[in-house]
Amino acid sequence: MDIFIKNIVDVLKVEVPLSEEEIEGFIEIPPDLEKGDYAFPCFAIAKQLRNAPAKISAELAQKLPTGGIITEIKAIGPYLNFYVSRKMIFKAVLDEVFTKSDSYGCSESGAGKTAVIDYSSPNIAKHLAVHHLRSAVIGNAIHNIYKTIGYKCIGINHLGDWGTQFGQLIVAFKRWGPDTKGHVSIKETGLDITKLNELYVKFHKEAKDNPSLENEARDWFKKLENGNEEAEKTWQYFKDISLSEFQRVYEKLGITFDSYAGESFYNNMLDDTVNRIKDAGLAEISEEALIVNLEEYDMPPCILRKKDDASLYATRDICAAEYRKREYDFNKLIYVVGSEQRLHFKQFFKVLELMGYEWVDDCVHVDFGLIKFKGGKMSTREGKVILLEDLLEESCKIAMEIIEGKNADLENKTEVANQVGIGAIIFSELSTKRVKDVLFDWDEILNFDGETGPYVQYTHARLCSVLRKCGETATNEVNFDLFKEDDELLLVKKLEFLQLTIIRAARHCEPSIISKYLLDLCSTFNRFYQHHRILIDDSELKKARILLIDSVRQVIKNGLSILGLKAPERM
Ligand code: ARG
Numbered sequence: 001m002d003i004f005i006k007n008i009v010d011v012l013k014v015e016v017p018l019s020e021e022e023i024e025g026f027i028e029i030p031p032d033l034e035k036g037d038y039a040f041p042c043f044a045i046a047k048q049l050r051n052a053p054a055k056i057s058a059e060l061a062q063k064l065p066t067g068g069i070i071t072e073i074k075a076i077g078p079y080l081n082f083y084v085s086r087k088m089i090f091k092a093v094l095d096e097v098f099t100k101s102d103s104y105g106c107s108e109s110g111a112g113k114t115a116v117i118d119y120s121s122p123n124i125a126k127h128l129a130v131h132h133l134r135s136a137v138i139g140n141a142i143h144n145i146y147k148t149i150g151y152k153c154i155g156i157n158h159l160g161d162w163g164t165q166f167g168q169l170i171v172a173f174k175r176w177g178p179d180t181k182g183h184v185s186i187k188e189t190g191l192d193i194t195k196l197n198e199l200y201v202k203f204h205k206e207a208k209d210n211p212s213l214e215n216e217a218r219d220w221f222k223k224l225e226n227g228n229e230e231a232e233k234t235w236q237y238f239k240d241i242s243l244s245e246f247q248r249v250y251e252k253l254g255i256t257f258d259s260y261a262g263e264s265f266y267n268n269m270l271d272d273t274v275n276r277i278k279d280a281g282l283a284e285i286s287e288e289a290l291i292v293n294l295e296e297y298d299m300p301p302c303i304l305r306k307k308d309d310a311s312l313y314a315t316r317d318i319c320a321a322e323y324r325k326r327e328y329d330f331n332k333l334i335y336v337v338g339s340e341q342r343l344h345f346k347q348f349f350k351v352l353e354l355m356g357y358e359w360v361d362d363c364v365h366v367d368f369g370l371i372k373f374k375g376g377k378m379s380t381r382e383g384k385v386i387l388l389e390d391l392l393e394e395s396c397k398i399a400m401e402i403i404e405g406k407n408a409d410l411e412n413k414t415e416v417a418n419q420v421g422i423g424a425i426i427f428s429e430l431s432t433k434r435v436k437d438v439l440f441d442w443d444e445i446l447n448f449d450g451e452t453g454p455y456v457q458y459t460h461a462r463l464c465s466v467l468r469k470c471g472e473t474a475t476n477e478v479n480f481d482l483f484k485e486d487d488e489l490l491l492v493k494k495l496e497f498l499q500l501t502i503i504r505a506a507r508h509c510e511p512s513i514i515s516k517y518l519l520d521l522c523s524t525f526n527r528f529y530q531h532h533r534i535l536i537d538d539s540e541l542k543k544a545r546i547l548l549i550d551s552v553r554q555v556i557k558n559g560l561s562i563l564g565l566k567a568p569e570r571m
Contacts, residue, residue: 002499003092007069008038008082015060016040017048025504029493033486036074036081037089037493043078053078086489091480093496097551098476105498105558110151110506113331116324117143117153120255121337123160124242124262125169125196128249128388130371131338134438137429137564138368139336140255141511144562146332149506154328158320159262161239164310167221169196170234171213172203193245196238218308225267225310235264245389252392253422254564266319270311273319274304280355292351302347314348321352325359332362334509339367339435366509369437371429396421398446399454403571406448410570419566420454421446426564427453431515451519453565456556459522461571463553466534467546474550475543482544487528491548494521495555502562511563518559525552 009023016023026044030036042053042060049056054077061075072083097104119139122132143155177199178189207213224231243260250256266273274290277283282292288307294300304315324333335345345365352360373386399421403413410416428445431452432438448454467474483489497517505513534545557567 002096002496004038004069004084004089004496005500007084008040011064011070011073012040012060012080015063016045018045024500025507027500029497030079030081033489035076035079036072037084037489038082040080040082041078042080046078086483087480089489089496090483090492093492094478094480094547094551095476097495097554098474098547101554102558102561104554105502105562106148106150107499107503108150109503110146110149110331113151114328115146115151115153115332115334116156116328116330117146117334117336118156118158119143119336120250120257121156121158121160121262122246125166125193125200125238126242127193127197128246130386130388130391130440133253133388133391133425134368134371134429134434135336135338136250136253136255137426138366138434138511139334140253140564141430141514141562142334142336142366142506142509144564145502145506145511145514148502148562151332154259154330155257156259156261156324157257159239159260159264160313161235161242162263162267162311162316163313164218164221165200166224166235166238167217167219168203168207168214169200169238170220170224170231171217172199173234173238176202191237191241193242196241218310221310222308249388249392252389252418253426254566261320263313263316263320266316266323267311269319269323270315273322274311274315276322277304277318277351277355282351282354292354294347294350297350299343299347299350302351314344314351317344317348318351321348321363322357325357330359330362332364333359334364334366336366336368339369341365342367364509366434368434371438371440374439374441392422392425394442395425395446398442399424402446402448402454407571416568416571419568420457420571423453423457423560423565425453427456427515430511430563431519433512434510453560456518456522456560457565457567458571459525460553460556460560460567461569463525463549463556464569466529467550467553470534470542470546472543472546474547476547478544478547479540480544482541483548485528485532487524487531488545488548491524491528491552494524495551498555498559514559514563518556518563521552521556521559525549 005024005027008027009020012023013020023040026041028039028041030039042056046053046056057075057078057080060080061073064073066073069084069088070082071085074081074083117139120132120136122128139155143153147153178191203213220231224235277292283290283304284293286301289303290305291301291303294302302314303312305311321333324330337345342365349360349363352363396418400413400417403410403417403420424445428440429438444450445452446454448458501514501517505511534542534549536542560567
């Protein structure tokens with residue numbers, strides 16, 4: 001916690017029946033300065049104290065002591081408002097941003113803890129589609145957020161690379177696929193994901209008339225599970241083809257993983273997991289399948305093994321959770337997966353709980369809504385799947401057109417256009433609360449004046465340009481008494497709020513808290529810049545203001561980087 005918030009929490013905690021963390025979670029910055037620098041909403045404790053919020057705030061304003069950083073405490077309606085020392089806040093915040101630079105915003109609250117984050121996790125042999133984008137982008141941001149608050153983070157791509165469909169694909173490949181004999185590399189066969197999809201579709205078409213194909217497929221999956229060489233080689237081949245496309249897209253997005261241990265990774269650990277479930281007396285046979293009955297908890301059964309003994313998605317997830325606990329001893333295991341899988345997570349978390357694992361309380365399903373496309377370019381109305389790669393390319397193309405129009409002489413145009421194009425998509429995923437559906441609208445996401453990634457990036461580039469024109473580099477050896485303007489105070493308070501914003505984003509696994517913060521910071525800066533100049537004759541004030549806006553530049557850059565966006569210096 002930074003010193004201003006910490007002071008306020010320390011004062012409040014003597015009288016307020018909440019934990020430090022809870023108090024901190026409620027503190028906000030009032031919209032205008034008359035209402036103080038920080039506020040605590042007393043409806044947060046009205047129920048517990050059985051009193052009206054306005055009464056509580058009036059009483060607390062009387063009781064709580066001022067002094068040091070806090071100069072005044074005033075009740076305004078249900079809010080308790082704190083006023084802090086101007087001189088202290090400018091020096092404390094601007095000094096810190098200046099000395100910490102790229103690491104400003106980091107904190108130690110997660111030091112010594114580990115978070116495992118499962119994100120993107122697409123199924124192989126299929127194209128990455130737009131819904132994989134949300135998981136990848138949200139997961140990557142959460143990964144960065146947790147790292148920033150001191151956690152050791154392990155990002156896992158839990159590839160969907162196991163299951164009966166691979167038996168089907170092997171059958172299709174053997175019957176109708178290209179001849180692989182004599183080829184040394186995948187490329188030579190010309191097989192790609194599109195062709196794998198065609199094989200998959202063909203299998204289902206043919207299997208309608210020829211049901212024996214299904215048995216053949218089951219046999220091949222069995223062979224795969226038992227380590228048959230041909231089955232394994234063919235499956236590996238599908239996997240390599242898929243990964244080469246996936247990695248191309250991840251690279252464009254700037255998204256990385258620490259592990260690609262997918263579902264297949266757990267194949268030879270599944271027996272042990274199932275035995276533990278059996279030993280705990282949780283398993284039973286139903287319609288020849290092995291299940292955990294969850295009727296008591298109002299849920300359909302969790303199926304562990306089909307009648308042919310094949311494992312399922314849930315079996316592999318239970319096994320993976322156990323493995324992750326053994327391997328990483330996590331304090332938090334975060335699954336970034338769409339809301340449509342809510343039941344799946346509830347079911348297998350319940351099984352983990354029934355197995356006696358207390359750490360199931362540290363597992364969270366961080367769910368999210370759908371992406372919907374507004375009509376026009378690339379709408380889904382034609383019934384086509386929108387490929388992620390096409391989407392990214394289109395965005396970069398539009399960004400390039402905009403830059404051509406705005407700043408045709410820009411040196412590294414292609415690089416910047418890519419940073420803006422990709423940034424626009426990432427930011428649009430992260431600027432609404434994750435559980436909400438996202439409406440994807442080209443006109444909106446690339447609007448340089450809207451609530452968009454390009455707007456934040458553009459504000460950053462503008463700050464860089466102003467600083468270049470000043471012809472002086474920022475220094476923290478300034479006279480902090482010279483900051484007298486309200487607009488400056490509003491700005492410095494926003495800067496100070498970065499750390500707490502990140503902590504809150506981590507607490508709720510909600511990157512949109514940071515996007516909102518950045519949009520707010522940009523508009524606070526733009527307001528300041530409308531009314532005040534940097535290039536002025538008063539060289540002392542000029543120096544102080546350079547430090548202030550250099551700090552704004554730094555904070556925007558840090559925030560963008562946590563969300564996974566680049567901050568170009570010229571646009
Ligand atoms: N492969 C799954 C899908 O595409 C998502 C996997 C999410 N992670 C997990 N541990 N279940 O729907």
